[in-house]
Amino acid sequence: MASVLVVEDDQFVRSALIRHLTDASHTVRSVGTALEALREVAHFRFDVVILDLGLPDLDGAEALKMLRGITDVPVIIATARDDETEIVRLLNDGADDYLTKPFSVEHLSARMSAVLRRARASAGEAQPSRVIQVGGLSIDPLRRQAELDGAQLDLTRREFDLLAFLAGRPGVVVPRRELLAEVWQQSYGDDQTIDVHLSWLRRKLGETAARPRYLHTLRGVGVKLEPPGSHRTPGNGHRP
Numbered sequence: 001m002a003s004v005l006v007v008e009d010d011q012f013v014r015s016a017l018i019r020h021l022t023d024a025s026h027t028v029r030s031v032g033t034a035l036e037a038l039r040e041v042a043h044f045r046f047d048v049v050i051l052d053l054g055l056p057d058l059d060g061a062e063a064l065k066m067l068r069g070i071t072d073v074p075v076i077i078a079t080a081r082d083d084e085t086e087i088v089r090l091l092n093d094g095a096d097d098y099l100t101k102p103f104s105v106e107h108l109s110a111r112m113s114a115v116l117r118r119a120r121a122s123a124g125e126a127q128p129s130r131v132i133q134v135g136g137l138s139i140d141p142l143r144r145q146a147e148l149d150g151a152q153l154d155l156t157r158r159e160f161d162l163l164a165f166l167a168g169r170p171g172v173v174v175p176r177r178e179l180l181a182e183v184w185q186q187s188y189g190d191d192q193t194i195d196v197h198l199s200w201l202r203r204k205l206g207e208t209a210a211r212p213r214y215l216h217t218l219r220g221v222g223v224k225l226e227p228p229g230s231h232r233t234p235g236n237g238h239r240p
Contacts, residue, residue, distance in 0.1 A: 002047035002116055006030040007037040007063070008078070009056050013101075017050065020105040032056070034063035041071045042156060047119070048112055051095075053079040061090060068094040069184065069193045070158050074115045078103070094185075132167045135227030137205075137214065139167050153204055158183070162197050166215070166225035175222040198223065 004021050008014040009032040021028045029044065031037050034055045041049065049067065053060030064075060074096040082100045090098060096115050099108060132139040136149040141164050146153045155163065161183050166174060176194055184193065198215060207213040213228045 001025045001027065002112070003027045003045065004029070004112075005037065005040055005044075005046045005049045005073075007034070007049060007055070007060075008032065008052045009054070010052070013052075016105075017108075020108070024109060034058035034060070034066070037063060038066055038070065041067060041073060045157060046073050048115060049073055049075045050078050050108075051075050053077060053081055061086075061093070064090060064093055064095060070156070070197070072157060072161070072185070074119045076108075076111060076115060078108075132164065134167050134170045134225060135214065137163075137167060139164050148205060155204065156200075159197055159201055159204070162194075163201055163225070166223065169225075171224060171226045173218055173222045173224045179223065194223070 001024075004026050006014060006017050006021070006028060008017060008030065011032075014030055014032065018028050018030055029040060029046075031040055032055075034057055037049070037051070040046075051060055051064060051067075055063060058066075060077065060079065064077070067073075067075060075094065077090055077095045077098045078101065079099075080101040087098050096118075097111050099111060130141070132141070138147045140146070144157075144160055146155055146160060146163060162179070165179070165183050179194055198217065199209070202208055202212070202215055205214055207215065209217065214225050215223065216226070217223050
């Protein structure tokens with residue numbers, strides 16, 4: 001069974017989706033705005049997001065782009081819009097599937113099952129089994145767990161992906177463009193996305209941009225992760 005986030009402002013549709021998904025033994029959380037959805041995926045781990053486009057605070061297409069900046073959770077668009085050009089654009093922007101309202105609960109279940117199968121198969125193929133050790137950091141990509149000095153870190157999916165990617169290249173300065181391509185699967189994007197996640201990671205690693213221990217930002221160059229005491233390059237400005 002899956003953990004599902006329903007993002008839908010129509011209370012009737014929202015209640016019906018929650019009832020159906022709960023009856024199918026899924027764990028469901030629901031919100032009615034894009035900003036609430038962003039907060040949810042930043043703090044909780046979901047297997048799939050069902051996203052309506054006609055949200056009151058932000059168009060769902062923009063919400064999708066923002067979601068893709070912080071998580072790689074599968075997203076199924078559920079909306080009354082049926083323009084083929086828009087459907088293609090949304091799929092290219094990171095949606096995993098698209099359902100046009102009205103749709104049956106059986107149709108939704110089938111689409112969810114297919115998306116979850118693809119996501120789990122992809123995760124199984126991509127995850128290496130080697131535990132990465134950098135100083136007091138221990139990162140297990142297979143189990144998607146990270147520890148600092150023996151204490152488990154509570155990381156979001158994107159925070160874990162960023163930490164694991166950098167830890168797999170200790171001492172190597174990784175350009176921001178490469179981080180966007182490899183961690184966010186985006187060919188372009190806003191540096192602020194990276195800065196926000198670095199700030200969250202630093203907080204959980206017990207450090208700051210002014211007093212870094214593991215994460216070091218070289219202004220205009222990129223980011224590197226290395227054990228405390230290894231960084232000796234003077235005069236490099238730090239970003240959040």
